[in-house]
Amino acid sequence: MNELIIGRYLPGNSWVHRLDPRTKFVLSLIFIFAIFLATNVWGYLLATIFTLLAVALTGLGFRVFLRGLRPLLLLMLITTVLQLFFVQTGTVLWHWWIFTITTDGLLSTGIMFMRFVLIIMFSTILTLTTPPLAIADAMESLMAPLAKIGVPVGELALMVSIALRFVPTLMDEATTIMNAQRARGMNFNEGNLIQRAKSYIPLLIPLFINAIKRAIELGDAMEARGYRGGDNRTKYRQLQAGPRDYIAYLAFALFVLLLLGTHWLPGMVF
Amino acid sequence: MTPIIEINDLSYTYPEGQVAAIKNLSLTIEKGAWVALIGHNGSGKSTLARLLNYLLPAQAGTIKIAGLPVDEEHVWQIRDLIGMVFQNPDNQFVGATVADDIAFGLENRAVPRTEMIPRVQAAMEKVRMAPFAEREPAHLSGGQKQRVAIASVLAIQPQILILDEATAMLDPQGRQEMLDLVRELKAQAGEDLTVLSITHDIDEAALADQVLVLNDGQLVESGRPADIFADAAKLTQLGLAVPFAEQVKQSLAQAGITVPKGYMTTEGMVNWIWQSISKQ
Numbered sequence: 123m124n125e126l127i128i129g130r131y132l133p134g135n136s137w138v139h140r141l142d143p144r145t146k147f148v149l150s151l152i153f154i155f156a157i158f159l160a161t162n163v164w165g166y167l168l169a170t171i172f173t174l175l176a177v178a179l180t181g182l183g184f185r186v187f188l189r190g191l192r193p194l195l196l197l198m199l200i201t202t203v204l205q206l207f208f209v210q211t212g213t214v215l216w217h218w219w220i221f222t223i224t225t226d227g228l229l230s231t232g233i234m235f236m237r238f239v240l241i242i243m244f245s246t247i248l249t250l251t252t253p254p255l256a257i258a259d260a261m262e263s264l265m266a267p268l269a270k271i272g273v274p275v276g277e278l279a280l281m282v283s284i285a286l287r288f289v290p291t292l293m294d295e296a297t298t299i300m301n302a303q304r305a306r307g308m309n310f311n312e313g314n315l316i317q318r319a320k321s322y323i324p325l326l327i328p329l330f331i332n333a334i335k336r337a338i339e340l341g342d343a344m345e346a347r348g349y350r351g352g353d354n355r356t357k358y359r360q361l362q363a364g365p366r367d368y369i370a371y372l373a374f375a376l377f378v379l380l381l382l383g384t385h386w387l388p389g390m391v392f
Numbered sequence: 393m394t395p396i397i398e399i400n401d402l403s404y405t406y407p408e409g410q411v412a413a414i415k416n417l418s419l420t421i422e423k424g425a426w427v428a429l430i431g432h433n434g435s436g437k438s439t440l441a442r443l444l445n446y447l448l449p450a451q452a453g454t455i456k457i458a459g460l461p462v463d464e465e466h467v468w469q470i471r472d473l474i475g476m477v478f479q480n481p482d483n484q485f486v487g488a489t490v491a492d493d494i495a496f497g498l499e500n501r502a503v504p505r506t507e508m509i510p511r512v513q514a515a516m517e518k519v520r521m522a523p524f525a526e527r528e529p530a531h532l533s534g535g536q537k538q539r540v541a542i543a544s545v546l547a548i549q550p551q552i553l554i555l556d557e558a559t560a561m562l563d564p565q566g567r568q569e570m571l572d573l574v575r576e577l578k579a580q581a582g583e584d585l586t587v588l589s590i591t592h593d594i595d596e597a598a599l600a601d602q603v604l605v606l607n608d609g610q611l612v613e614s615g616r617p618a619d620i621f622a623d624a625a626k627l628t629q630l631g632l633a634v635p636f637a638e639q640v641k642q643s644l645a646q647a648g649i650t651v652p653k654g655y656m657t658t659e660g661m662v663n664w665i666w667q668s669i670s671k672q
Contacts, residue, residue: 255488287488290530336483342447343484346476347544348468348500356502358495358512 131253136181137366139251143260145367149374150248154241156378164384166236172377173240180251190246191239198238206231256361258282263361276355284340292333299328396552396586397421397444402453404439404609413439415609417453423551424583428597428617429590431606432631437590440606441556444588445474458551472501475545479557481537482529490516490532490540491525497548515547519573535566539573546577553577555589559596571596594621594635598657605630618655637661 133139138146160166177187191198209227216223248257262279269275300310303324310321397420404414413436421427431437442448444455446467455462457470478484487493494515498508516522519539529537538558545553555574559567578587589596597603603620605613607630613620621627624634624642634642637658641651652664 258488283488283492284486287485287529290528291482294530339478339480339483340486342442343476343478344486344496345447346445346471346474346478347486347497348471348548349486349496350468350500354502355499356505356508358492358499358505358508360505 132182132186132250133253134181134251136179136251138176138180138247140366141251141370142361142363142367143248143252143256144263144361145363145370146248146252147257147260147264149370150245152374152378153244156381157237157240159378159381161385162387164387165381166233168377168380168384169240170236173243176247177243180247182250186250187243187246190250191242194238194242198235202231202235202238205234254286255283258286259359259361276353277351288336292329295332296325296329299325393422395420396423396425396458397588398454398456400454400456402440402443402450402455404436404443404448404451406439412609414443417609417611419604419611419614421586421588423458423586425602426578426587426600427589428600428603429588429606430592430597430603430632435606436609437606438556439609441476441554441588441590444554445471445476472548473550474552474554475548475550476554476556477538477541477545477558479560481534481541481561484541485529485537488528489525490521490527490529493529493540494544494547497544501548511547515543518546518577519543533566534562535569538562538566538570542570542573542577551584552586552588555587555591557590557592559591559593567593567596571599575599592633594633597621598635605632620655622653622655 157169160169174184177184206223206227207221209224209230214222214224215228252260258279261282262275265273265275265278304310308321308324310325311318313321399417399419402414402417403412405412417436417440429437429440439448443450444457444462446462446464449464450462457473460466460469460473462470485493486496491512494512495508498511503511513522516525519542521536521539521543524532524536529540532540541558542553553574559570562570574587574589578585587600589600591597598617598621600617603613603615603617604611605620612630613626621635621638624638627634635655635658637656637660640661641656644651656664
């Protein structure tokens with residue numbers, strides 16, 4: 123579990139930490155699309171430099187980000203290796219039975235791998251430097267226009283924030299139930315697949331029942347405190363974009379323009 | 393004295409229940425009083441608390457809070473008047489952080505943000521949780537969570553504070569802190585705050601001005617804590633705990649020592665024992 127840094131928040135006070143979560147959210151999304159604008163070596167070079175710069179600005183150290191890639195390495199390898207054998211155009215480098223490796227295949231494999239690495243690194247910047255709650259706030263704020271077409275944004279935001287708030291509580295409870303069942307002679311990691319799946323029933327059912335009880339009590343407490351639906355509520359928590367955010371947007375716009383510019387640079391075009 | 397809670401011939405039976413949880417209950421609570429409601433499990437205490445702020449609709453009889461009838465029409469006015477703290481500290485914490493949770497009730501009442509910030513701050517300071525403003529509930533103790541629950545109630549400035557077994561899940565230290573806090577708040581607010589504490593805890597009930605004993609949905613006793621707690625036999629018969637000083641008194645009486653009649657606090661008992669020893 124400690125290996126997985128996706129979705130983990132590492133507190134800090136760097137330049138990136140202090141950005142408005144909305145800025146980070148929007149820029150991460152745009153980055154995923156922008157990366158596809160890179161069509162040659164120069165484009166990827168630029169994207170790599172930009173990503174490394176952003177990583178440096180988080181002040182968290184490059185190693186943390188590499189650790190984030192590790193759990194996904196297998197997935198990345200499987201996808202890219204498939205790509206290697208499916209692309210059949212270009213000069214044949216190696217051939218055996220139905221497997222052929224070509225120059226084009228190698229190239230597109232490299233590109234795909236690069237894209238994965240860059241996208242994952244860039245999106246971990248968001249989760250590593252932003253508390254989950256701020257991400258939920260950002261999503262609510264960005265979804266606000268959807269309220270006009272009848273999407274219950276306020277309710278959705280409340281649901282997300284309550285869900286996030288209960289994650290550690292339910293995790294604690296799951297551990298407690300698991301230990302209680304172990305104390306009664308339950309073994310969770312033994313037997314074949316079906317036996318193992320069955321052994322989780324004594325954990326899941328109490329967990330569900332308790333979650334429902336919690337929901338009822340929470341509902342009562344919310345009503346007692348005057349909650350009557352998402353409309354006409356004010357908000358305590360407020361996001362504020364500052365000069366820092368405009369600089370980030372500007373830098374990003376410049377990056378996209380430069381990326382488009384690399385199309386006209388000589389070099390391998392893929 | 394003006395009554396703030398008036399209950400008249402109230403009855404309630406749960407849809408799945410065989411017997412009534414509350415049966416023909418009538419009682420009045422004065423403004424500014426501190427009343428403890430005691431009774432064994434299933435005596436209808438919590439049902440009554442839920443009926444008071446319309447979490448449950450009354451089936452027969454009427455309830456009036458500060459002159460307003462408790463019904464569908466007045467439910468939001470009633471809930472502005474009543475602040476409720478429930479038993480489980482985890483299951484009533486709505487906000488993601490301490491400050492958010494305290495602000496929740498204000499958000500619901502559409503209080504503007506500029507006014508909300510000082511009110512949240514003041515409520516946090518009252519319960520001494522200000523240094524924990526940005527703390528998440530997972531990193532707070534049970535007692536701290538209950539203090540936040542009280543602060544979130546204080547932020548909406550209610551006239552009635554209902555503690556529905558609010559100390560039941562706390563450790564002795566957390567419980568003592570809570571009781572000290574409620575006592576302090578009551579002293580500050582004076583007549584402006586009516587406290588109704590529903591409890592199993594004898595020490596908590598002993599703090600009250602008046603104790604009501606509920607048994608099977610009916611009011612069986614009402615009086616000053618001293619009078620109620622002096623009758624150890626009756627308390628045991630109703631399934632309630634006997635205060636420690638009374639237990640000592642009983643044991644002494646059994647050992648053939650003449651003990652004073654009437655209720656004694658632990659402190660009073662200690663003084664009496666000192667006096668009787670030094671007389672010898």
